[in-house]
Amino acid sequence: MDSSIISQEDLIIIKKQLGRGVSNVLNIEKRCIYGYPQVIKSFPLKDGKPFPTLYWLTCPYLVEEVSKLEAQQKITEIEKIIQNDPVLRQQMIHAHKEEIKKRMKLLGEKISSLSENMIKKLKQTGIGGIEDFSTIKCLHLHYASYLVGENNPVGEIVDRYIAKKCCDDSRCEKWVGCGAKGR
Secondary structure, X not given: OOOEOOOHHHHHHHHHHHOOOOOOEEEEEEEOOOXXXXXXXXXXXEXXXXXXXXXXXXXXXXXXXXXHHHHOOHHHHHHHHHHOOHHHHHHHHHHHXXXXXXXXXXXXXXXXXXXXXXXXXXXXXXXXXOOOOOOOOOHHHHHHHHHOOOOOHHHHHHHHHOOOOXXXXXXXXXXXXXXXXXX
């Protein structure tokens, strides 16, 4: 993991990458070879509500590649792989539980100011807020988790499907005029 502090310039790039602003970014967990944000870490609350997505894939190239996999019905395929392999299934459950632990640690003392329902949601939902740990909500979230070094079997499978891990055209470079790269 190559976690780094986030700058105003990074926030501008992330906003351009995602097409919207993000108010709960804690830091950049991984950058691409060109130095642009690839995966961010988010605070588990956004606008006072639970935000169960800890790692968020921001790289437009990788988002596009993972979206192609989802369009090819890879979620269903990977779910079957996980369901038919007890070891992978246990690793997946473990990945969800580890993310919950990290989320709760990030909340720290703020947890005491939350309602019971919010605490329950944050403690009982896995990656991306999923309730059933045997299903997959989104490949992007699992891949982001894997890219930052988490033991995420879904993300690892996604990584095998993606041959090229970075764009050839440094596509985020076009946003540098809106703010520096922030390496």
